[in-house]
Amino acid sequence: MILYRRKSKKEEFMKVSLRNEPYLIINIFFAGVIMLIIAYSGIFSPEKDNYPVICIHEKLTGIPCFSCGLSHSFSLIVRGEIKEAYEWNIYGMRVFLFFVSQLILRFAFSLFYIRYADTRKHLIITDSVGSGIIFFIAFWPFICSIAKGIF
């Protein structure tokens, strides 16, 4: 038998258990991953050129791909050198903005999720659709390159 009891907003806020809220776990995890990406961009510098990620596409074909120079671009954006960042990879800024927007959205949606328990289902749908659209806008050139490669 399931018993429901109306709780005050404050009580609900306090009693949100992470274990029973997969949405919050996912949000926290992604926020952590994005912060790691930003930290990676900050730690590895374009001057030293000590990036551990190697382009598999370039290794296989010998030709640089659309995403080559993305790490350099991120590092330069973090350091405020926007013009140079565009020179390394023209799509670097839009991908970086995607990650930054996702970081903000993870915190914002988590807060809304805890505060407004009645609208959780709508919130998850809005988040999924919105993030999907932002993803497609940010990664559209890469998606197009895949489509061109196949067809």
Place this chain on the structure above:
Amino acid sequence: MEDVKNNAGQNLGIAALITGIITFVLAVIPCVGLIAIIPGIIAIVLASVGLSQAAKSNSPRGVLIAGLIIAVLASIISLSQVFVAGNFINKADKWPGEIQNIINDVQENVLKDIEDANISIKVESNGDKVEITTGSNKQEMEDKLEDLEGGNTQANDTLQKKE
């Protein structure tokens, strides 16, 4: 009495969903797209195991199904990068021949331009000026040299005629 939710497979579902979304983002980036197949397979395995656990204990499967769908889609995109790279290699195979043709064309054009060009050499010594104007054609240069030397002086020529 409070009903305790049966969460069998839920943790696996969360892990599969997280791995699936990360795979999806990686799969779209050409540089690391091929590597994304590894987390993609891991996500599919996690979601499948979670689904089997959830089926046994009749627990919710929403997260698990979402994780499985995203992981499968991401793996397909990652696999498609193989075709993209293959297509690129096929195109790249034709490039050396095309580049060689371009080099040959440029070489021919440059040689033709040199052959058509007129060369003018001015020598000035103790007030005497000598100006030699000739084409860059080898035969023309030899003839000019003969003229300047005034007769048959082939023995002293630096230009050797081909046999």
